[in-house]
Amino acid sequence: MTTQVFGSAVLVPAARTALMLLLVSVAVFGATELLPSDAAQTRSGGRATAAAEAELRGRLGLDRPAWERYARWLARAARGDAGESLLTDRPVARMVAERLPATLTLAGCALAVAVPLTVALAWAVGTAPARRRGSLTMLVTALAAVPQVVFAAGLVALFAGVLAWLPPVSLVPAGGSPLDRPEILVLPTLALAIPAAAFGAGVLGGAVADAVRRPHVASAVARGVPGIRVAVRHVLPYLVAPAVRVFAVVTGGLLAATTVVETLFGYSGLGELLVSSIANRDVPVVQAVAMPVAATVLAGLFVADVLAVLTDPHRAERPA
Amino acid sequence: MRPLLKTAGALGLGLALTLSGCGDGDGAAAPFGGDTLRYVAVGAPATAINDPHGGIGNQSDLIRFALLYDVLTKPKPDGTTEYRLATSVTPDAALTSWTVRLRQNATFTDGRPVRAADVLFSLRRVHQKAAENFGRLQMFDMARSRAVDDHTLELVTTKPYAEAPRALESVTFVVPEGTTAFDKPPVGSGPYRMTRGTPQHAILERNDRWWGPKPATRRIEVRAVVDPQARAQAVVSGQADVAASVSPASARQAQGNENVKVVHRSGVVMYPFVMRLDRKPFDDPRVREAIKLATNRQELLDKVFLGYGKIGDDLLTPADPSSPRDISQRPRDVAKAKELLRQAGHGSSLNLTLSTTTSYPGMDTAANLFAQQLREAGITVRVKMEPPDTYWTKVFAKSDFYTGFFGGIPFLDVARVSLLGDAPTNETAWKRPAWDAGFDKALATKDERKRREEFGALQRQLRDEGGYVVWAVGDGLDLTSSRVADLPTGAGFESNFVERVRLTR
Numbered sequence: 001m002t003t004q005v006f007g008s009a010v011l012v013p014a015a016r017t018a019l020m021l022l023l024v025s026v027a028v029f030g031a032t033e034l035l036p037s038d039a040a041q042t043r044s045g046g047r048a049t050a051a052a053e054a055e056l057r058g059r060l061g062l063d064r065p066a067w068e069r070y071a072r073w074l075a076r077a078a079r080g081d082a083g084e085s086l087l088t089d090r091p092v093a094r095m096v097a098e099r100l101p102a103t104l105t106l107a108g109c110a111l112a113v114a115v116p117l118t119v120a121l122a123w124a125v126g127t128a129p130a131r132r133r134g135s136l137t138m139l140v141t142a143l144a145a146v147p148q149v150v151f152a153a154g155l156v157a158l159f160a161g162v163l164a165w166l167p168p169v170s171l172v173p174a175g176g177s178p179l180d181r182p183e184i185l186v187l188p189t190l191a192l193a194i195p196a197a198a199f200g201a202g203v204l205g206g207a208v209a210d211a212v213r214r215p216h217v218a219s220a221v222a223r224g225v226p227g228i229r230v231a232v233r234h235v236l237p238y239l240v241a242p243a244v245r246v247f248a249v250v251t252g253g254l255l256a257a258t259t260v261v262e263t264l265f266g267y268s269g270l271g272e273l274l275v276s277s278i279a280n281r282d283v284p285v286v287q288a289v290a291m292p293v294a295a296t297v298l299a300g301l302f303v304a305d306v307l308a309v310l311t312d313p314h315r316a317e318r319p320a
Numbered sequence: 321m322r323p324l325l326k327t328a329g330a331l332g333l334g335l336a337l338t339l340s341g342c343g344d345g346d347g348a349a350a351p352f353g354g355d356t357l358r359y360v361a362v363g364a365p366a367t368a369i370n371d372p373h374g375g376i377g378n379q380s381d382l383i384r385f386a387l388l389y390d391v392l393t394k395p396k397p398d399g400t401t402e403y404r405l406a407t408s409v410t411p412d413a414a415l416t417s418w419t420v421r422l423r424q425n426a427t428f429t430d431g432r433p434v435r436a437a438d439v440l441f442s443l444r445r446v447h448q449k450a451a452e453n454f455g456r457l458q459m460f461d462m463a464r465s466r467a468v469d470d471h472t473l474e475l476v477t478t479k480p481y482a483e484a485p486r487a488l489e490s491v492t493f494v495v496p497e498g499t500t501a502f503d504k505p506p507v508g509s510g511p512y513r514m515t516r517g518t519p520q521h522a523i524l525e526r527n528d529r530w531w532g533p534k535p536a537t538r539r540i541e542v543r544a545v546v547d548p549q550a551r552a553q554a555v556v557s558g559q560a561d562v563a564a565s566v567s568p569a570s571a572r573q574a575q576g577n578e579n580v581k582v583v584h585r586s587g588v589v590m591y592p593f594v595m596r597l598d599r600k601p602f603d604d605p606r607v608r609e610a611i612k613l614a615t616n617r618q619e620l621l622d623k624v625f626l627g628y629g630k631i632g633d634d635l636l637t638p639a640d641p642s643s644p645r646d647i648s649q650r651p652r653d654v655a656k657a658k659e660l661l662r663q664a665g666h667g668s669s670l671n672l673t674l675s676t677t678t679s680y681p682g683m684d685t686a687a688n689l690f691a692q693q694l695r696e697a698g699i700t701v702r703v704k705m706e707p708p709d710t711y712w713t714k715v716f717a718k719s720d721f722y723t724g725f726f727g728g729i730p731f732l733d734v735a736r737v738s739l740l741g742d743a744p745t746n747e748t749a750w751k752r753p754a755w756d757a758g759f760d761k762a763l764a765t766k767d768e769r770k771r772r773e774e775f776g777a778l779q780r781q782l783r784d785e786g787g788y789v790v791w792a793v794g795d796g797l798d799l800t801s802s803r804v805a806d807l808p809t810g811a812g813f814e815s816n817f818v819e820r821v822r823l824t825r
Binding site: 036047048085089091094099160172264273276277282 | 358364365366368375377451452454502518519520521523543544545546547550553554556557559560708709710712713714717737745
């Protein structure tokens, strides 16, 4: 790879990713800031005198202007210090660490289902004959549009209620891992994976449709090249970059959906922590949960950008 | 195109099935852990703490602290005092200086004895954190209080305070003097010790050196779960033995299930409608009385609490020993309500806006039903739904007319936070110097029977003239497996002491 290609393929997207991450941190901070009330009010439960509340606000540093608080947070975050919770004074890193394994396990399972499911659905949509493609697309879109909470509640009603195959809540075993009782992961995994896959397939299906309808694919099929070979040699190169991009977005959506699914199933992960931290205006915790999620999505998009350049079927034709 | 589609489709599906293997099982409950009690408490992860002296927002934390730390005294279900770390609390003649004697045989789990200095240190911390714990120990002058010897304390009150023992019947969790690190659980001297886990999911083992009667259960797991439905389902599906505070709907559902039972704690849940006395039209006592008369209390009790509770008569603490007992229930009288409104100049119409939220199950139902009931008396009420995360800081104690909440706290606490002239959240603007003076006078009355009568008279006046419509008091509802026995049934703080809970069979 030449320096020039390396620059355009890696450095530019990398810089863009870093900038986006910074902007996300500003946006998350700003959004929490714009919500009415603050952590001092939450902490005093609305039942302290004005003077006592002001003193508390001073102690927590909430009397400082927003830009200054953001700058302080950024300076500490840059050194790898996530700070303390405004609500409980506990170290944020520990609060996140306590819950990270549970969410990683759940998200990992959900991705393991969602990725192949997305591929399968996208392929089905993209390669369907034109007359059936409309209805397939509609089905996938409708599935993606069902609110997460409704979908999850439906799964519980069916598999835990009517059929009684699976537990209705997913309490992580004492001092252990969710994998000690894998059955608790099934419903939350499906609740996360199926809507995410439907969304991903809706987007990726179009790319598949475009790729398989390229003239060289038709000519390869006409030449009698075996189907699997056509798929790998002539279709996949066009799909790698869009697929990674879609999976990055699907991952983000899936992690966001853990807020609903974890609360519903009593599953003690980061999603549950994020929900209550936002409700309490606990900015350092909100940032500490939101930033890794944002970083994951942006990293995925970055990889997609790099792959887009490297797998560009026309790249070889250009003088390097 | 066909063969291509089939091959790839099958490939994708096969992959999906292979990978989805990360979650297959039979769905049966985990094998029961012998003498382990699994308690699912109310608690949000963001507010889980190790510091027992500030604001304790989670019931899960209270349950854990009550197992890990000794308290001076605690209430019994019948309202009398149970002495724990303290063996006696006695006043001087002026009721401003209190001698607290401690038991001699209490030790922290690291082997150090529990001394008066440790108690004083802990009480001072609670006192300092007044902004976070509703001024829990503000009646004490902590600077002048002192440790007399290793097992005696002298606590000084700011004014005569005959109810000091009762003021100590709360979060007097004792940690060793000089404790500064609260990012991990400080060492305690209570009936259990924490061996593993986190504030959201703690694993506690019996502390065999505790001074009290040996608890029956060797191990207690306390887990915080936000969603009431998830808590109830945890017990129904055998993943937990106790679910604290489930919704009335869950309790009703569980009635047909022989594997679970519902434990009632009476006098716990109250969503009073709050009217501000310093704003129109509620500044007119006739309007307040009309609204109280137009309320169909039985219907609210039946539809909001599904009948799990007692009908209310505008008394804020009907379970308190000082609550007046000789009051006849206010009947519903729509005709009289209309007449009062006509006299007050609202004969043609009265338009009100009532705020409510969804913080506790049924608060929204209560407001909507109440609005319908008032319509019969010619009052048009618009119900305004507010988001739960700002309700307690933006609407509570600020709006003219809204749906409030009390969780079974005793009269003295209600007075301190919501009724006295200088109370931080005097939500009904009940500012009556004579009432405040009567309160102080009662606190300076040594004779308990007489003192209760005086407190009772104050509560009666508030019922007749105040801005609270207390339509019912709902039961606290805990769901347990049928094996659980001796779960506490007291209204307030008492219900957090679960060391005597046991599993039968």
